[in-house]
Each structure stands twice: as structure tokens, then as C-alpha cells.
Amino acid sequence: MIVVLSGGVGAARLLRAFEGVMNRDEITAIVNVGDDLTMHGLTICPDLDTITYTLAGLNNEELGWGLTGETWRVMDELDALGGEAWFRLGDRDLATHLYRTERFARGATKSDVAAELAHRHGVRERLLPVTNDPLATIFVTDQGDLSFQEYFVRHRHGIPVHSVRFAGAEQCSPAPGVLEALREADRIVIAPSNPLISIEPLLSVPGVREELRRRRRDVIAVSPIIAGAALKGPADRLLRELGHDVSCVGVARYYREVCATIVIDELDVDRRAEIEELGLSVRTTTTIMANREHARALATEVLA
Amino acid sequence: MIVVLSGGVGAARLLRAFEGVMNRDEITAIVNVGDDLTMHGLTICPDLDTITYTLAGLNNEELGWGLTGETWRVMDELDALGGEAWFRLGDRDLATHLYRTERFARGATKSDVAAELAHRHGVRERLLPVTNDPLATIFVTDQGDLSFQEYFVRHRHGIPVHSVRFAGAEQCSPAPGVLEALREADRIVIAPSNPLISIEPLLSVPGVREELRRRRRDVIAVSPIIAGAALKGPADRLLRELGHDVSCVGVARYYREVCATIVIDELDVDRRAEIEELGLSVRTTTTIMANREHARALATEVLA
Numbered sequence: 001m002i003v004v005l006s007g008g009v010g011a012a013r014l015l016r017a018f019e020g021v022m023n024r025d026e027i028t029a030i031v032n033v034g035d036d037l038t039m040h041g042l043t044i045c046p047d048l049d050t051i052t053y054t055l056a057g058l059n060n061e062e063l064g065w066g067l068t069g070e071t072w073r074v075m076d077e078l079d080a081l082g083g084e085a086w087f088r089l090g091d092r093d094l095a096t097h098l099y100r101t102e103r104f105a106r107g108a109t110k111s112d113v114a115a116e117l118a119h120r121h122g123v124r125e126r127l128l129p130v131t132n133d134p135l136a137t138i139f140v141t142d143q144g145d146l147s148f149q150e151y152f153v154r155h156r157h158g159i160p161v162h163s164v165r166f167a168g169a170e171q172c173s174p175a176p177g178v179l180e181a182l183r184e185a186d187r188i189v190i191a192p193s194n195p196l197i198s199i200e201p202l203l204s205v206p207g208v209r210e211e212l213r214r215r216r217r218d219v220i221a222v223s224p225i226i227a228g229a230a231l232k233g234p235a236d237r238l239l240r241e242l243g244h245d246v247s248c249v250g251v252a253r254y255y256r257e258v259c260a261t262i263v264i265d266e267l268d269v270d271r272r273a274e275i276e277e278l279g280l281s282v283r284t285t286t287t288i289m290a291n292r293e294h295a296r297a298l299a300t301e302v303l304a
Numbered sequence: 305m306i307v308v309l310s311g312g313v314g315a316a317r318l319l320r321a322f323e324g325v326m327n328r329d330e331i332t333a334i335v336n337v338g339d340d341l342t343m344h345g346l347t348i349c350p351d352l353d354t355i356t357y358t359l360a361g362l363n364n365e366e367l368g369w370g371l372t373g374e375t376w377r378v379m380d381e382l383d384a385l386g387g388e389a390w391f392r393l394g395d396r397d398l399a400t401h402l403y404r405t406e407r408f409a410r411g412a413t414k415s416d417v418a419a420e421l422a423h424r425h426g427v428r429e430r431l432l433p434v435t436n437d438p439l440a441t442i443f444v445t446d447q448g449d450l451s452f453q454e455y456f457v458r459h460r461h462g463i464p465v466h467s468v469r470f471a472g473a474e475q476c477s478p479a480p481g482v483l484e485a486l487r488e489a490d491r492i493v494i495a496p497s498n499p500l501i502s503i504e505p506l507l508s509v510p511g512v513r514e515e516l517r518r519r520r521r522d523v524i525a526v527s528p529i530i531a532g533a534a535l536k537g538p539a540d541r542l543l544r545e546l547g548h549d550v551s552c553v554g555v556a557r558y559y560r561e562v563c564a565t566i567v568i569d570e571l572d573v574d575r576r577a578e579i580e581e582l583g584l585s586v587r588t589t590t591t592i593m594a595n596r597e598h599a600r601a602l603a604t605e606v607l608a
Binding site for chain 1: 342343344345346347375377378379381382384385386387388395396398399400401402403405406408409420421424
């Protein structure tokens with residue numbers, strides 16, 4: 001059994017890569033909820049949905065997010081009404097959020113809904129939100145405190161960030177199964193997600209960082225920074241703004257307390273010695289998952 | 305200035321009929337909210353929306369409810385997910401509910417949203433929800449207490465009703481403008497809506513019934529019962545189940561404290577004397593609004 005600490009797109013692609021090299025039933029993803037939001041009264045869980053859609057083979061490859069075969073009737077109409085339409089919710093995607101919100105109104109938890117939606121979509125991996133309690137990633141900027149989606153979507157991660165915090169982290173509890181999965185996993189993988197805003201919220205849930213420290217020898221991270229840049233999203237910019245090295249070395253330093261091994265890209269092979277000096281083992285392979293073969297190579301290396 | 309006490313479809317059609325014979329700016333509809341509901345986290349106001357859509361010329365004539373040119377992408381997907389899809393919300397219609405719910409989250413009232421949506425749709429009549437406070441029509445049945453939409457849509461108004469109550473009525477306040485409109489109106493019209501479940505919730509809001517009693521001489525009702533049957537919906541069945549005459553006489557008796565004049569259909573001309581004995585004046589015309597000419601005739605008679 002492996003556990004994958006997961007953000008959104010990068011984690012979803014890694015999880016899909018594992019399908020080729022191991023039994024899907026033996027994969028548990030512990031998923032970030034810090035970028036969840038309530039909009040138009042609907043509860044939206046972008047990372048859980050990205051992973052579900054991707055593992056169901058329903059992800060929209062052209063857009064890079066959302067569902068395949070998507071249409072935009074509701075959003076177009078909402079836009080015409082002068083409503084808040086900056087966070088684009090497709091018609092098919094909206095059904096997910098209506099489903100989730102109705103289930104919440106009837107007492108279901110985020111864990112329940114994640115399992116139900118995974119089941120409906122034929123996803124065999126176990127998807128666990130890290131917590132069922134409120135946890136919100138907040139960006140402190142010149143424009144005030146912004147929620148994840150305000151920063152990420154509304155401002156297209158284009159404004160300087162002074163700091164990041166996780167509102168509710170100290171009060172929240174790990175969702176059922178989270179700590180048990182971390183204790184029992186043969187291997188714990190930190191997906192190539194944004195360390196500061198996708199993985200850090202997971203670590204901020206009481207008990208998770210401690211369990212990872214205890215399991216450090218079995219924890220392996222995949223660097224989301226390749227040759228000094230992020231493949232996708234603002235990880236590079238944020239690392240710089242928040243005082244970290246924008247490199248796989250910076251990532252290794254960030255994770256070194258909770259992780260004994262890091263997988264870096266072949267392009268970064270010259271940084272190997274620096275990372276080893278930090279006390280981590282290093283594995284080198286292609287990490288871009290540009291095609292199925294590369295994805296399989298990465299998955300194999302992570303499990304080796 | 306006239307005020308129309310309004311439920312859904314019947315009221316919407318009468319309001320549209322008035323457009324042909326008077327200035328739209330001089331019409332105020334006070335609208336039932338007892339069948340409003342929260343579903344999938346969205347606040348839905350069926351009567352306000354029916355009236356808005358109809359006065360905007362956007363009502364779906366084939367369905368008899370909802371918007372023209374409607375599509376069902378979200379509901380079809382929700383159905384496939386195993387979600388609650390019995391209350392059909394079209395894609396265009398959903399935009400209304402997303403808009404309303406988001407505005408509520410930002411502190412807007414039902415009145416605000418009704419005015420905004422009317423403005424967006426070019427509706428010049430003033431639409432006032434009777435209250436901005438919670439008010440819910442509840443049907444007491446063998447299957448327990450049912451909300452309006454559970455009774456009306458889910459059970460297709462096909463189960464016996466022991467009684468009806470209006471939860472929240474005693475605590476709620478009239479929305480801004482409601483009592484003023486009733487005081488200042490040249491004429492107050494009770495639309496041919498269901499007396500027991502569309503008009504009664506309006507009367508149950510503190511101050512409304514009292515104001516109507518005071519204005520009784522200027523209040524005119526259009527009977528929704530024609531030749532012993534309702535044109536649409538369960539008004540006839542409910543009148544019978546709750547112990548009223550299923551006739552325009554039963555309607556007149558129901559309204560006699562708040563209304564001095566009733567418009568009955570030509571088909572009911574033989575009931576005229578019975579109504580006059582109750583102390584009401586009677587006007588007779590075609591009330592079915594089967595075409596524009598008939599609708600205009602009814603509107604003219606009501607305003608005469």
C-alpha cells in the first residue's frame with residue numbers, strides 16, 4: 001500500500017502513472033482541501049475533483065483542468081446576469097458541486113462525498129481529504145488576505161505574496177483514515193505539487209507532520225521544480241517570494257525533516273551532491289510525465 | 305398604481321395581461337415566497353422567477369414553467385451521479401439561483417435580488433417578495449410534513465393533505481415597500497393563484513391581512529376556480545380536502561373579509577347571486593386568458 005500526499009494536477013498525473021505499475025486498490029491519496037471554496041452557495045473541492053476526474057479518465061486535456069466534453073451554459077448565463085463568473089464552473093462540473101453541497105446538507109462529510117464520487121466514476125484508488133474540518137489557504141498580499149482561488153484564478157497568481165497561512169489548521173483534525181494510512185503505508189510519496197500551498201496545508205493538519213517525521217525513511221518526494229522552474233503554476237514564483245531556493249535543492253531543504261529521498265529530474269543531476277549534503281538520498285529520472293512511457297518510468301523509480 | 309398579490313403562473317399571466325392596458329411602471333406585484341426552497345445549497349424562489357421570466361418574455365410556453373431555450377446538462381449529469389434530480393433545474397435557470405445565492409452570501413436580501421434580476425431582464429414592473437424572512441408553506445400529510453416542492457413536484461400534488469401551515473409567518477416582517485404599496489395602491493388585485501397555498505402565505509405575513517381588510521373596498525380577486533375546477537395545479541383538490549366549496553363561491557367565501565369584489569368566469573354566471581349574498585360584488589368575464597384578446601378583456605374588467 002502506498003500513500004500519495006496530493007495537491008491537484010501534478011498529483012493527479014502521478015497517481016495515474018502509478019496505475020500502470022501497481023494495483024489501483026493499493027493506492028491512497030491524501031488530498032489537499034486548503035483551496036476548497038464556497039461560491040454561489042456551492043462547496044467546491046478543486047484538488048479532490050481534479051484527481052477524481054483524472055483517475056476516471058474524464059479530465060479535460062485541452063484546458064488542463066475540469067471535465068472533458070464540458071459546456072458552459074450556466075456560466076454564460078450567469079455572466080449575462082452580471083453575476084460572479086470569474087471562477088469558471090462548467091455544466092458537468094457543476095453537477096459535482098450540486099451533488100456535494102446537497103450531500104453536506106444531509107450530513108455527509110467531505111470524506112463521504114469523495115468516496116461516493118470516486119465510486120460513481122469508477123475510481124478504485126482511495127481518495128481521502130486530509131481533513132473534514134475547515135482549512136483555508138490564505139495569501140497575504142498588498143491587496144489584503146486572498147483565498148486560494150482569488151489569488152490563483154482571479155488574479156492569475158500574478159501579484160506578490162508576502163506570506164501564506166492556513167486558517168483553521170490548528171483546530172482541525174485529520175479525516176478518518178488519514179493517520180492510519182500514513183502509519184501503515186509501505187511507502188509515502190509527496191507528489192510533485194506546490195510545496196508551499198498544496199503540500200504544506202497537509203503537513204499543517206495536527207498529527208500529519210509528526211507521522212511523516214516518524215516515517216521519514218519511507219517518505220519520497222518528487223520535486224515539482226525542474227531546472228529552476230515549475231512545470232505549471234506559481235511554485236517557482238512563490239518559492240522565490242517566500243525566501244526559498246527556486247530549485248530541487250530548495251525543495252529538498254523544504255522537505256528534509258519529513259522526507260529521506262527526493263526524485264529530481266535528469267536536467268538537475270548536477271544538484272545531486274548539494275541535496276545529499278542535506279541528508280537526503282537522491283534519485284534521478286525524467287519527472288515531466290510528458291507521455292505514458294515517461295510517466296511509467298517516474299512511477300517505477302518512485303516505487304523502486 | 306395597482307398592486308397584485310401574486311403566486312406563480314396564474315399571477316404571471318395576469319401581470320402580463322396588465323401590460324396591454326396600463327403603464328408597466330405602475331404595477332407592483334407582491335409575491336409569495338412560501339414555496340421558496342434551498343436545494344443543492346442554492347436558494348430558489350419559484351414564484352418570483354416565474355413572474356420575472358414571464359414578464360421578460362422568457363418563459364417556457366411548452367413546459368409551462370422555467371425558461372425558454374432551456375437545456376439540462378447539469379441535471380442530466382447530476383442524475384448520472386445519483387444526485388437529487390427530482391426538482392428539475394435547467395442550465396439557464398441555474399444561473400438565476402447561483403446569482404441569487406452568491407448575492408445572499410454578500411448580504412443582499414430577497415428584495416434586492418428580485419429587483420436586480422428584474423432590472424437585468426428588462427422587467428419594469430416592481431416585484432416585491434412579501435417578506436425577506438423565512439416563511440415556508442408546509443403540507444401536513446400521511447407521509448409527514450412536506451415542503452411545498454416536495455408536495456407539489458416530488459409527489460406531483462397527488463397525496464391527501466390534512467392541513468397547511470406557514471412556518472415562520474408569525475415571526476416574519478413584511479419586506480420593505482409591501483405595506484406602503486398596499487396603502488397607496490389605487491386598486492389591489494388578488495391574482496387567480498391558489499388561495500390556500502399561494503395567496504394565504506401573503507395574508508399570513510403580519511400586517512398584510514389587516515391592511516387588506518382596511519382597503520377591502522379596493523380589493524378585487526380573480527377566481528382561480530372555473531366551473532368547479534382549477535385551470536392548473538391542485539387548487540380544486542386542496543379546497544375540497546381542506547373543507548371548502550370547490551367553486552367560485554368557495555373562493556369568494558374564502559376571501560370575503562379582505563376583498564369586496566370578485567371576478568368570475570362567464571361559465572359561472574349562475575353562481576352570481578350566491579356570491580352577492582356573501583356581501584361581494586361580482587364581475588363576469590372570460591378569465592382563462594387563453595389568448596391575448598381574452599387576457600386583455602380580463603385585465604380591463606379588473607381595472608374597470
